[in-house]
Amino acid sequence: xxxxxxxxxxxxxxxxxxxxxxxxxxxxxxxxxxxxxxxxxxxxxxxxxxxxxxxxxxxxxxxxxxxxxxxxxxxxxxxxxxxxxxxxxxxxxxxxxxxxxxxxxxxxxxxxxxxxxxxxxxxxxxxxxxxxxxxxxxxxxxxxxxxxxxxxxxxxxxxxxxxxxxxxxxxxxxxxxxxxxxxxxxxxxxxxxxxxxxxxxxxxxxxxxxxxxxxxxxxxxxxxxxxxxxxxxxx
Numbered sequence: 001x002x003x004x005x006x007x008x009x010x011x012x013x014x015x016x017x018x019x020x021x022x023x024x025x026x027x028x029x030x031x032x033x034x035x036x037x038x039x040x041x042x043x044x045x046x047x048x049x050x051x052x053x054x055x056x057x058x059x060x061x062x063x064x065x066x067x068x069x070x071x072x073x074x075x076x077x078x079x080x081x082x083x084x085x086x087x088x089x090x091x092x093x094x095x096x097x098x099x100x101x102x103x104x105x106x107x108x109x110x111x112x113x114x115x116x117x118x119x120x121x122x123x124x125x126x127x128x129x130x131x132x133x134x135x136x137x138x139x140x141x142x143x144x145x146x147x148x149x150x151x152x153x154x155x156x157x158x159x160x161x162x163x164x165x166x167x168x169x170x171x172x173x174x175x176x177x178x179x180x181x182x183x184x185x186x187x188x189x190x191x192x193x194x195x196x197x198x199x200x201x202x203x204x205x206x207x208x209x210x211x212x213x214x215x216x217x218x219x220x221x222x223x224x225x226x227x228x229x230x231x232x233x234x235x
Contacts, residue, residue, distance in 0.1 A: 003220030005195040005230060009037040009126070009149075012071060012202055014044035018053055020202035025057060027205075028217060035223040039067035039126050042113035051117055058120065063225050065124035066110040066145065073097040095133030103135040104143065111144050123147060124226045147226050149197075154226065163230075167197035170204040170213045178208040185212070195230055196221075 008028060013021050021038065028036055038057060046054075058064055073094040095103050107125055114121050123146040127133070130151040140148050141157045148155045153164040166188035172178035189196070204213055224230070 002222045004193065004222065005224055006198060006221040007037065007195055007224050007226055008033055008035065008198045008200065009039055010200050010202065011039045011067065012041060013038045014041045015046055015050040017202035018050055022057065024200060024202065024205065025062060031217045033217060033221065033223045034061050035225050036061065037063045037065050037124065037226060039065050041067050041071045042110055043070045055119065064114065064120055064122050065126055066107065066122045067126050068094055068128040069106050069110055070094060071128050093129040093131040095127045095131050098133060100134040103133045104139050107143055124149065165194045165197055166191045167199055169199040170207065170209040171201045172208045181209055182212065195224060
């Protein structure tokens, strides 16, 4: 019987994280996982050499997705943003510093960047720290992406449906984050038979939950891209 369906994404793909990204992608392929999605941050100093490495990863089977613009916010806009930064995002939730029009422009600029670099246009957009900000569903429907990921699931603009799905992560650089992530993962691993989303950050293998990540990717999974049809869940 095939393993549980799962989606594997590597976040924060930029020139400074390419070495780690390539190593994680190789570890996933060694574990039999070929369908990997790379969340690419455009305005982070890409050049011809690093773009060629990104194309190589794509040619090896990785899908490319948009992931913000700079992956940094220069100001805290309001109390909601401050609370999000303290408990989840630190300084990366750039959508939360923008008004509605600014968020839509950022997502469009991100998509345009792929075309300007002669990279495949992404069908998936994931806001940094899953914080979509003030964008509304009708804004998403006119943007050139098909799917949008949030903390709790995936919105498909082709169908107008939001599909809840569990997610696990491993970005734990403090004891508190390790406890919180491990508890979150425990709940989500057992919460449903829907496809499980693996959220992997470049530094995760060397952090406190690196062994958890290594053990989980070596289990039996049916790997999916975000736009693949979802197979029926096993009973």
